[in-house]
Amino acid sequence: MGVVGGGLAGLACALRLARAGVKVTLFEQRRRLGGRATSFVDQQSGETIDNCQHVALGCCDRYLALLGQLGKLDCIAWHDRQWWVEEGGRTSVLEPMRGHRWLPGFASHAASFLRASFLSVQDKAAIATAMGQIALVDRDSHRDVTFGDWLAQQNQPASAIERFWTPVIVSACNGEVSRVAASSAMHVFQDGLLAGASASRIGVPTVPLVALYDAAEMLLTQAGGELLLGETVEALTATTVTTRACEWAFDAVVCAVPVEKARRWLPASDVRLVQLAAAEHSPILGVHVTFDRPVLQTPHAVLVCAGTQWLFRKDERGCVVHAVISAADAWMGLSEEQIVARVVDDVQRWMPSSRGARVVRARSVKERMATFVPTPRFERSRPGALPDGARWGEAVVLAGDYCDTDWPATMEGAVRSGERAARALGC
Numbered sequence: 271m272g273v274v275g276g277g278l279a280g281l282a283c284a285l286r287l288a289r290a291g292v293k294v295t296l297f298e299q300r301r302r303l304g305g306r307a308t309s310f311v312d313q314q315s316g317e318t319i320d321n322c323q324h325v326a327l328g329c330c331d332r333y334l335a336l337l338g339q340l341g342k343l344d345c346i347a348w349h350d351r352q353w354w355v356e357e358g359g360r361t362s363v364l365e366p367m368r369g370h371r372w373l374p375g376f377a378s379h380a381a382s383f384l385r386a387s388f389l390s391v392q393d394k395a396a397i398a399t400a401m402g403q404i405a406l407v408d409r410d411s412h413r414d415v416t417f418g419d420w421l422a423q424q425n426q427p428a429s430a431i432e433r434f435w436t437p438v439i440v441s442a443c444n445g446e447v448s449r450v451a452a453s454s455a456m457h458v459f460q461d462g463l464l465a466g467a468s469a470s471r472i473g474v475p476t477v478p479l480v481a482l483y484d485a486a487e488m489l490l491t492q493a494g495g496e497l498l499l500g501e502t503v504e505a506l507t508a509t510t511v512t513t514r515a516c517e518w519a520f521d522a523v524v525c526a527v528p529v530e531k532a533r534r535w536l537p538a539s540d541v542r543l544v545q546l547a548a549a550e551h552s553p554i555l556g557v558h559v560t561f562d563r564p565v566l567q568t569p570h571a572v573l574v575c576a577g578t579q580w581l582f583r584k585d586e587r588g589c590v591v592h593a594v595i596s597a598a599d600a601w602m603g604l605s606e607e608q609i610v611a612r613v614v615d616d617v618q619r620w621m622p623s624s625r626g627a628r629v630v631r632a633r634s635v636k637e638r639m640a641t642f643v644p645t646p647r648f649e650r651s652r653p654g655a656l657p658d659g660a661r662w663g664e665a666v667v668l669a670g671d672y673c674d675t676d677w678p679a680t681m682e683g684a685v686r687s688g689e690r691a692a693r694a695l696g697c
């Protein structure tokens with residue numbers, strides 16, 4: 271079998287096929303695996319840094335199973351707590367109650383939620399009521415409405431939307447609540463916060479992302495397959511892959527490239543082309559900043575109502591931080607200097623103890639087409655691995671975070687799509 275694209279979807283597919291004893295050739299245009307969830311060597315510092323901080327939740331079970339297969343589960347640091355910081359530095363910790371991790375759903379976080387200072391009593395009451403609805407709702411019946419409209423129907427106060435629902439959904443779905451389908455947003459809460467303490471804990475890699483995939487080549491070659499890095503595919507069909515040097519023939523071909531590329535390769539007769547046309551993208555900005563002194567005391571922080579949404583501590587002392595801004599349309603026109611100035615301003619206003627800290631080094635990474643947005647239109651259109659009724663070898667098998675896994679654009683969604691593609695191939 272041929273698999274084109276060495277991101278998480280292609281990798282998950284290729285490894286599942288290999289485990290079933292299938293000989294796989296995996297084509298990846300870059301010299302490294304991981305696709306959008308990878309790292310690069312920063313020319314300025316010589317360090318290997320991630321294109322952007324990637325975070326998993328405890329509920330990402332297929333992604334974690336893949337890490338297990340790669341022998342890298344111990345490279346994830348787990349955090350039960352979330353630190354929500356207001357301008358001026360007041361910090362609320364959302365965490366499961368000690369000794370009550372077993373409590374179902376939101377109940378495990380109830381005590382810290384009630385204590386949180388960044389929400390008013392009215393906001394908390396409204397959020398708790400809506401959470402109760404989300405826990406019970408059939409999310410599939412909410413694909414046609416945006417989460418913003420659904421929140422309005424639930425009479426959610428503007429402050430609850432701005433201070434709670436928006437930060438969670440923008441970071442999880444990479445789209446404003448006014449764009450994201452309610453079904454996708456509900457999925458985030460149903461499988462995460464509402465599924466209990468283990469499901470909602472935050473997993474942060476302790477090594478550069480690219481190091482997570484070290485074992486992939488060995489696993490593929492052990493099954494008689496091969497990994498071709500730096501091999502750009504120019505075209506593909508259901509049974510052929512064309513590179514600059516030659517045309518390869520396979521029993522079946524899996525196309526695991528981003529949606530905008532997959533669109534170019536499917537034949538005009540493939541009914542999934544219409545579905546793919548509904549995909550819209552949204553940018554994410556990652557900013558690496560090294561300060562001359564510690565600025566971040568906690569492993570991460572959500573900056574409530576700031577332009578800079580999340581900060582992650584990247585060294586023991588808290589001098590090196592990684593800032594993440596999802597749905598970052600408003601930042602795309604800024605220069606690196608302007609971006610860094612804004613992030614530093616946010617850090618100093620939200621963490622006043624950092625005032626006076628000097629920037630030693632900074633690097634911003636703009637991903638303009640970072641992910642698709644799970645809009646109501648696209649949620650109705652996400653394609654399957656094969657067109658209805660088609661068999662492998664007759665149509666290109668699709669894998670990628672945009673396929674119909676029901677997950678927003680995440681590593682978990684990508685892995686699930688790769689596994690589905692392998693299942694469509696009988697493995």
Ligand SMILES: Cc1cc2nc3c(=O)[nH]c(=O)nc-3n(C[C@H](O)[C@H](O)[C@H](O)COP(=O)(O)OP(=O)(O)OC[C@H]3O[C@@H](n4cnc5c(N)ncnc54)[C@H](O)[C@@H]3O)c2cc1C
Nearest residue numbers: 275277278279299305306322324325503670671680681684
């Ligand atoms: C900035 C940013 C931050 C993110 N943060 C998170 C996060 O915190 N948590 C989370 O779960 N998800 C996050 N995501 C989303 C996650 O990275 C993606 O959903 C997931 O990695 C997509 O995997 P994929 O395999 O579907 O696609 P990709 O990772 O895009 O893989 C496609 C692969 O195909 C290769 N390819 C393309 N064209 C060719 C060609 N012609 N020939 C050969 N190979 C080709 C590409 O090089 C790439 O390796 C983030 C994404 C971005 C961009």
